[in-house]
Amino acid sequence: MPVQLTKETFLEKVFNYEENKEWKFEGDKPAIIDFYADWCGPCKMVAPIMEELAQEYDGKIDVYKINTDEQQELAGAFGIQSIPSILFIPVDEQPQMAAGALPKETFKKVISDVLKVE
Template identity: 60%
Template sequence: MATIQLTAEGFKENIFDYDKAEEWKYKGNLPAVVDFYADWCGPCKAVAPVLEELSNEYHDKLLIYKIDTDKEQDLSMLFGIQSIPTILFIPVDGQPMMQKGAIPKSAFKQVIEERLLKTKNEPSQSAT
């Protein structure tokens, strides 16, 4: 599964309708990663193939969206995007978290595993 290009309308439909709700409530059933980028941005271009790889690796567990900050300036302003890339990590439940700058694949995987999928650092269940 490839990354999914989003517009502001798509963001409202799939992630959060900021026009109707005051408090954050994610609409999706799978955790998501949103990449705020621009076509002219060098670090954004470096992150793009990493996101494609992650999209394939986590195809049934995670959605990866891309938002062009040049085309979606109002949405970018809403999230206070001042530098790109900025990555928004969205768990199914709970508050999203933002990370500015190009981060390596290992850092993406760590956040995905520990914060979005919560597969690490959970107490093991032992049968008694």
């Protein structure tokens, strides 16, 4: 299951933007973050895909969700303008953002190409 992040857990597990100006990933394996809201139709389409990816890549990547209504500061920190927005985070490179409800095959391609996970 994807893990819900609050600001506190985000600072600890992903990126402490209060202490670091430059991107510094705090995790030990690649991650995907789904920025969503409960009322968002396309977000509801992505939710089961995120759950499947969390199961299929269990132990290889971390899958997180951030509710933009509840965590407005985190959404603002990443300049989230539309949801769903998906952040793909490789361990040693800059993260990449994708907007919109992506099909599962696209997620798998990005996991392979950007996160370097098969």
